Amino acid sequence: MDQKLPSTSSSASSGPIADLTYRNYDGPMELPTHRWWAIAKLCIRLATKKRGFWIASVISGYWYLILAAVFFFVDLQTQGSPLGVKNPIFANIVWKDQFLNAFSISQLLLFICALMLGAGAIANDNRAKALLVYLSKPCTKTDYLVGKWMSIFIPITGVVAVPTILFYGYCLMSYRTYGFWTDDPFLLPKLLGMILVPGFFHASVVLGISSLFDQGRMAGATYAGMYFIGLFFTKAMQVIHIVNSRHDRPVPFVDTLYYMSVDGLQIGFAKIILNTQGSTLFPIPQGPSQAARQPLIEIPSVGLILSLYFGISFLAMWLAWSRVRAVEVVG
Amino acid sequence: MIGAIFSQALREYLRARKILPWLLLTSLCYLFSAYLGQLQPGITAQGKYIVSSTILVYHIMALASAIYTTSIISQEVEQRTIVYLLTRPIPRPVLLLTRYLASVLVVYGIGVFGAVCSAAGSHTWSLLPHDLVAMLVGAFAYGGLFLAISLLFNRSMIICLLYAFGWEISVPSMPGEMYRLSIYSYLQSIANHPDVEINAAIAGLASPKSMHLITAWICMIIAIVGLAAFSAYWFQTHEFIGREDAE
Amino acid sequence: MESSSRGGGGRLSVHDIELKNVSRWYGEVIGLNDVTCTVGPGLTALLGMNGAGKSTLLRLITGQLRPTTGELLVGGMEPFANPAVYRLMGYCPEIDNFYEHYNGFQFVNFMARLQGFDGAHAKRRTAEVIEHVGMSERAHKKIAGYSKGMRQRIKLAQAMIHDPQIILLDEPLNGLDPVGRREFIDVLGDLADRGKTILVSSHILFEVEQMTRSILLLHRGRLLATGDLREIRGLIDKHPHKIRVETSDPRRLATYMLDRANVVSARFERSGTAVQFEVAEPDAFYTMLMNVIDDHQLLVQGYSSPDNNLESVFRYLVSN
Numbered sequence: 001m002d003q004k005l006p007s008t009s010s011s012a013s014s015g016p017i018a019d020l021t022y023r024n025y026d027g028p029m030e031l032p033t034h035r036w037w038a039i040a041k042l043c044i045r046l047a048t049k050k051r052g053f054w055i056a057s058v059i060s061g062y063w064y065l066i067l068a069a070v071f072f073f074v075d076l077q078t079q080g081s082p083l084g085v086k087n088p089i090f091a092n093i094v095w096k097d098q099f100l101n102a103f104s105i106s107q108l109l110l111f112i113c114a115l116m117l118g119a120g121a122i123a124n125d126n127r128a129k130a131l132l133v134y135l136s137k138p139c140t141k142t143d144y145l146v147g148k149w150m151s152i153f154i155p156i157t158g159v160v161a162v163p164t165i166l167f168y169g170y171c172l173m174s175y176r177t178y179g180f181w182t183d184d185p186f187l188l189p190k191l192l193g194m195i196l197v198p199g200f201f202h203a204s205v206v207l208g209i210s211s212l213f214d215q216g217r218m219a220g221a222t223y224a225g226m227y228f229i230g231l232f233f234t235k236a237m238q239v240i241h242i243v244n245s246r247h248d249r250p251v252p253f254v255d256t257l258y259y260m261s262v263d264g265l266q267i268g269f270a271k272i273i274l275n276t277q278g279s280t281l282f283p284i285p286q287g288p289s290q291a292a293r294q295p296l297i298e299i300p301s302v303g304l305i306l307s308l309y310f311g312i313s314f315l316a317m318w319l320a321w322s323r324v325r326a327v328e329v330v331g
Numbered sequence: 332m333i334g335a336i337f338s339q340a341l342r343e344y345l346r347a348r349k350i351l352p353w354l355l356l357t358s359l360c361y362l363f364s365a366y367l368g369q370l371q372p373g374i375t376a377q378g379k380y381i382v383s384s385t386i387l388v389y390h391i392m393a394l395a396s397a398i399y400t401t402s403i404i405s406q407e408v409e410q411r412t413i414v415y416l417l418t419r420p421i422p423r424p425v426l427l428l429t430r431y432l433a434s435v436l437v438v439y440g441i442g443v444f445g446a447v448c449s450a451a452g453s454h455t456w457s458l459l460p461h462d463l464v465a466m467l468v469g470a471f472a473y474g475g476l477f478l479a480i481s482l483l484f485n486r487s488m489i490i491c492l493l494y495a496f497g498w499e500i501s502v503p504s505m506p507g508e509m510y511r512l513s514i515y516s517y518l519q520s521i522a523n524h525p526d527v528e529i530n531a532a533i534a535g536l537a538s539p540k541s542m543h544l545i546t547a548w549i550c551m552i553i554a555i556v557g558l559a560a561f562s563a564y565w566f567q568t569h570e571f572i573g574r575e576d577a578e
Numbered sequence: 579m580e581s582s583s584r585g586g587g588g589r590l591s592v593h594d595i596e597l598k599n600v601s602r603w604y605g606e607v608i609g610l611n612d613v614t615c616t617v618g619p620g621l622t623a624l625l626g627m628n629g630a631g632k633s634t635l636l637r638l639i640t641g642q643l644r645p646t647t648g649e650l651l652v653g654g655m656e657p658f659a660n661p662a663v664y665r666l667m668g669y670c671p672e673i674d675n676f677y678e679h680y681n682g683f684q685f686v687n688f689m690a691r692l693q694g695f696d697g698a699h700a701k702r703r704t705a706e707v708i709e710h711v712g713m714s715e716r717a718h719k720k721i722a723g724y725s726k727g728m729r730q731r732i733k734l735a736q737a738m739i740h741d742p743q744i745i746l747l748d749e750p751l752n753g754l755d756p757v758g759r760r761e762f763i764d765v766l767g768d769l770a771d772r773g774k775t776i777l778v779s780s781h782i783l784f785e786v787e788q789m790t791r792s793i794l795l796l797h798r799g800r801l802l803a804t805g806d807l808r809e810i811r812g813l814i815d816k817h818p819h820k821i822r823v824e825t826s827d828p829r830r831l832a833t834y835m836l837d838r839a840n841v842v843s844a845r846f847e848r849s850g851t852a853v854q855f856e857v858a859e860p861d862a863f864y865t866m867l868m869n870v871i872d873d874h875q876l877l878v879q880g881y882s883s884p885d886n887n888l889e890s891v892f893r894y895l896v897s898n
Contacts, residue, residue, distance in 0.1 A: 335691030420661035
């Protein structure tokens with residue numbers, strides 16, 4: 001006779017025999033300060049799995065690569081010059097302007113990185129009702145938002161920082177004799193400040209916009225709309241600036257309006273940090289009529305740029321803060 | 332059935348939260364063209380209109396097209412509501428092209444509104460009729476291109492935006508015949524704006540190179556028909572399953 | 579495996595769903611593996627654990643996907659992007675997504691218009707079908723505010739709007755309360771009685787058991803079993819049938835039964851009022867049991883077959 005004892009159910013643990021089929025986590029709990037990092041890490045991992053992010057990141061530094069190549073070959077061509085004779089091209093270069101140029105040129109690609117990282121950051125959670133899950137854990141709204149913000153800020157800052165620091169190192173080792181160090185000994189801390197500009201702005205704004213939607217696509221479209229409309233506007237201002245310069249009738253207000261875009265604010269901020277209005281790669285001495293053709297716009301007003309930059313960023317952060325709620329509304 | 336698809340798409344595209352930002356944006360063209368004289372002393376009325384329409388309205392239209400056209404299918408796929416459309420007795424090409432027509436109409440409407448605002452702001456109406464024609468062609472051409480891209484790629488909106496603002500701004504000012512690869516160049520030929528001083532300045536950004544009007548028309552018609560036919564074929568022969576994906 | 583599953587037990591209909599060696603790959607992952615079966619009028623349950631391939635099968639039948647290999651016919655036609663098939667078919671997908679800014683009536687009415695109804699007819703039909711699923715009072719509220727159960731009803735309404743011959747339902751009972759489930763099952767029963775071909779996917783065996791005994795059982799992309807539940811159970815030789823007999827003297831009954839060839843084992847319950855036998859041939863066992871009761875004047879209160887249910891069949895088949 002086959003007489004079996006009743007089998008214990010895997011979920012029943014109230015009997016005398018301990019149920020060992022499932023164990024709760026009994027390891028050390030992380031400190032509350034690390035919870036935002038868990039969220040940030042998860043989002044960064046997801047973002048860095050996207051091939052498009054890596055492509056945009058690598059391409060964003062292309063101007064530094066071109067500069068390095070140009071400098072290398074210009075240097076190579078003049079190596080046969082007599083000792084003590086400096087290369088006239090390097091002698092006229094404004095070094096910090098090269099960083100400003102590369103920073104300006106990378107703006108579109110940094111914006112695309114921001115879209116990929118941040119457009120769906122909160123919108124996708126809204127759609128999946130994942131906020132209910134996040135905020136049902138011992139994880140506060142601050143943890144959640146800081147985590148999400150950092151998951152955009154850290155990668156973008158990294159994307160700006162890597163080529164900038166590498167190029168700085170290259171120039172420091174190769175062109176000290178051409179004034180790279182003496183022209184501006186505080187260039188490195190200034191660059192470190194400039195590096196933070198896109199990450200801070202994009203992370204704040206894209207997060208604010210993302211919190212308004214439940215589709216990443218719509219959040220991305222909205223930010224893209226704002227970005228490109230601003231860009232057209234600054235292009236129009238650039239055209240007007242050129243025409244006005246030709247007729248020697250400058251309108252200073254046009255120069256201010258040139259900074260009224262996502263790119264413009266960041267470039268303006270970078271100009272303030274580096275204290276330069278920028279120049280072309282190889283500035284050649286020229287007459288007034290030629291100089292007028294260069295679309296170089298004056299350094300903007302510090303108060304205006306900083307208040308707009310931080311005003312928009314904090315407004316967007318407040319928007320995200322007010323929109324993130326762990327509530328599912330069913331009528 | 333076609334009427335139902337068309338009206339549903341139109342209703343979707345004309346929802347206040349979708350259309351109002353565009354109308355608000357394009358209405359700024361009025362202020363821009365009206366006050367351009369303050370920024371650029373000596374500019375003519377036609378010059379104001381041309382700056383406003385060429386630099387702002389055409390590009391706003393391309394942006395609107397990128398956003399509206401990619402939503403024809405991508406939005407349904409992302410919302411996963413595509414299943415309700417694809418399991419109905421409607422030939423897929425009919426479904427696609429009807430929704431495409433609705434989006435073209437809305438994008439054209441946005442362009443027309445912008446052009447009218449620019450004309451009202453600059454107090455010149457003589458150039459408007461040419462632009463209305465060119466914008467209709469533009470709405471179809473951008474729509475056709477972005478529709479094909481949206482069917483081919485998952486993250487189509489980024490590609491469309493890059494095309495609209497990277498390609499369309501830089502390629503027309505490239506040397507040689509490269510400008511022929513840009514829809515914007517054809518539209519400018521069809522709009523056929525007179526040469527004013529501002530045009531020379533725009534040349535540094537996106538120059539409307541000289542192209543014969545007939546050539547521009549033929550190229551645009553071929554492109555529109557070709558892209559629409561390709562999109563219809565692709566939609567008929569490929570699988571489109573709802574998915575949750577971030578753009 | 580080639581067999582047919584017929585809840586209604588009717589002849590081969592032109593509305594049958596036919597799969598011949600159908601496989602579907604997603605890159606290197608196989609979603610459905612060499613499935614051959616037909617589904618005819620009546621209610622058939624498509625069973626399987628999560629990831630078994632149920633949704634893939636339904637997407638293939640509804641023409642959203644194409645089979646990688648094999649042949650799939652619905653009403654004698656290939657379903658992929660085929661409008662003629664969609665006139666025969668109504669599909670209630672598993673997803674919970676809608677045009678949220680519509681109300682229930684607008685949504686179903688739009689589906690009716692897409693189905694080809696003219697304006698007035700669409701409205702009339704929408705009102706009828708919404709009443710049928712018990713949503714009349716709430717049909718004019720926005721879908722965004724609907725509960726899960728209300729959404730399920732609206733999905734069913736849009737699937738039934740054109741009175742299709744074939745109705746496919748992907749996990750339709752999710753989110754419904756017990757009363758709603760009962761009503762839903764009754765609606766499906768009515769439709770099956772009217773000769774409709776209904777295929778319902780589910781991974782909740784208890785629910786399926788209430789609906790039908792005709793099943794298609796998928797596991798890891800393969801069709802493990804198809805047909806009537808009892809017939810399938812009868813064919814599983816590896817696991818003897820369990821028969822529980824309630825009697826005041828279980829040990830005496832076991833003594834008489836255990837020397838019979840087809841009785842494999844007996845297990846006594848602690849209560850002392852029942853014994854559970856494992857038997858190879860249940861029909862022969864029941865005859866023997868009656869004889870033993872008669873011969874030895876045993877008092878038997880009742881008997882039942884605890885593993886002649888879907889869950890056991892599912893467990894046995896999946897564990898093989």
